[in-house]
Amino acid sequence: MGRKPSYDNNGRKKGAWSPEEDEKLRDYVLRYGHWNWRELPKFAGLARCGKSCRLRWMNYLRPNVKRGSYTKEEEDIIIKLHEELGNKWSAISAKLPGRTDNEIKNHWHTHLKKRLNQNQSTTNSRMIIEQSNNGVQSVSNKRQEFTPKQVAEDLDLSQPPILESSSSSEISNLSYDSALLCDMMNSVMDDISSTPLEPLMESTDDFWTQPFLADTVYYNQNIDDLSSPLVEGGFLSPYDLYYDDGLDFFYPSY
């Protein structure tokens, strides 16, 4: 998948990345970090623009980027966070360890949005059928559209423990409209109420709020494996490296 490799007017390569390019970029960033994306490709020996390098690193090469299918828990978190944050994909990805904003955005457009739309249309269809059967139209039934946000608000998703403890008698007291909405979101709600989101989110904050630290940790673990001399690796060091005790990043010394 992806785009055909091509070159822009400046002779910079566009399109799909080759394994060799990936290797160059990965090795370079693991060695030196992303000190300046614009200049980085020159030093790394890549005929790419900095933006392209950054994107490739962030979405594909970065250590701990999780590939593969989403778990239901992850999908539920995305749905819930999308209700709260809208299309703030980077904010959503910050709560999902190993998932990138681009990946979440793609997954949303190709899977989750579709799934929600199906649930929505199913619910609306059921309402129409039941209305015609009963000949009854309550005020709440007149609502044209049922967005997940409305459901979340109606059912107070911010307090899952209450839902978890809801008894069947309580549910029976809900209005006709709310019951249908409940039905629509049941699968989502079950997971949200039974999955403690906060600990998961808290546990991921440390990693995601310190992405470069994570890179550096990876670097520290693997620097010895990159045994070839820097210049032999096909790229140039932008600076002489040195560590300041107690600091976790590099200082350039031009």
Added chain:
DNA sequence: AAGCCTTGCAACCGCGTTTGC
């Protein structure tokens, strides 16, 4: 088997924000 259509996702593009001078 061949052509067309749909799907999934990598990558690009434009623009707003942040940072440094």
Added chain:
DNA sequence: GGCAAACGCGGTTGCAAGGCT
């Protein structure tokens, strides 16, 4: 405060793979 460069984000596009006819 103003400006330019760099960064980061979100929307959009392009294309390969698989499904369908």
